[in-house]
Amino acid sequence: MEAGELFSLKGKTALVTGAARGLGREIALALAENGAALVLSDIQYPADTAAAVEETGARWMAVQADITDEDQVKTLAERAASEYGQVDILVNNAGVSQLSYTATEDLSQTEWETIIRINLTGTFLACKHVGREMIAGSGGSIINIASTAGITGVPRAPAYSVSKAGVILLTKSLALEWARYHIRVNAVAPHYLETPLTDGLRASEKVYAGLVKQIPMRRFGKPSEMIGAVLYLASQASTYTTGTVIVADGGYLSQ
8 A cells, every 4th residue: 555545534534523723623624635524513613614624625514512511422423423424533622721820729620620521521422422433333543632731740730631631541441442343542642732722821921931941842833743643543554553642742751
C-alpha cells in the first residue's frame, strides 16, 4: 500500500465533537480534506465549520448537541449511524479549560463538577453511544483529546488535570475492552495550543512569557500541528495501535 493510501479516509465517516471552533474545526477540516464524510457536533450549531467543510466537497451533516446530556448524545450517535450507515471515526474534542485559576481551597464544587462533566463524562457518553454503533458495525477508531495536564498536573487547575487524566485512563480501559470488536481507542495529548481556550493566558504578556519559558520550543502549539497525530490514528496507518497516548507538547515532558 502506498503512503498516500495509508492515510486516505475515503469511504469513512467521522464524527467530531466540539467542532465549532479551535482544534475541533481544524480536525474536522483535515478529516474532510483526506476523504472522510463528516458529522459535526457542538453545543452551538457549528455553522462556520460546516461552511468550511462544504468547500472541501466532503459530505457532511451537523447536529447541535450537549455532550453532557445522555439523551442528546444517544440521538447524535443514532442519527450519524442512520444517515451514513456507520461511524468509522469518533474524535472526542469537546471540552473546557479551568474556568478560573483560583487556589484549590477556593475552587467551588460547581466549577469542579462542570469541568468533570464536560471533559470526562461527555467523553464517556460519546464513547459509550458511538462505541455501541461501532460494535454493531465493523469496528472503528476513537480518538480522545486529552492533555499533558492529565499526565503531569497543573497548579490551580485540579479539575482540568483530573478530567484529562480520566480521559487517558478511559482511553486505555476501552482499548482493552473493545479490541475484540476491532475498535481502536487512542488519545492525543497536546500542551498549550493557540485556541480560544487559551485566549486568557495569551492576553497577559507576563503569563504567556512564563508559560512558554517552560516549553523547549518556546511557544504554544498551533491546532494544525495536532492534525498529523489525528490522521495517523484515524487511518489505516495505525491499525496495530490502540490504548496509546500521542503527546504533542513542544518538548515539555522531556525535561
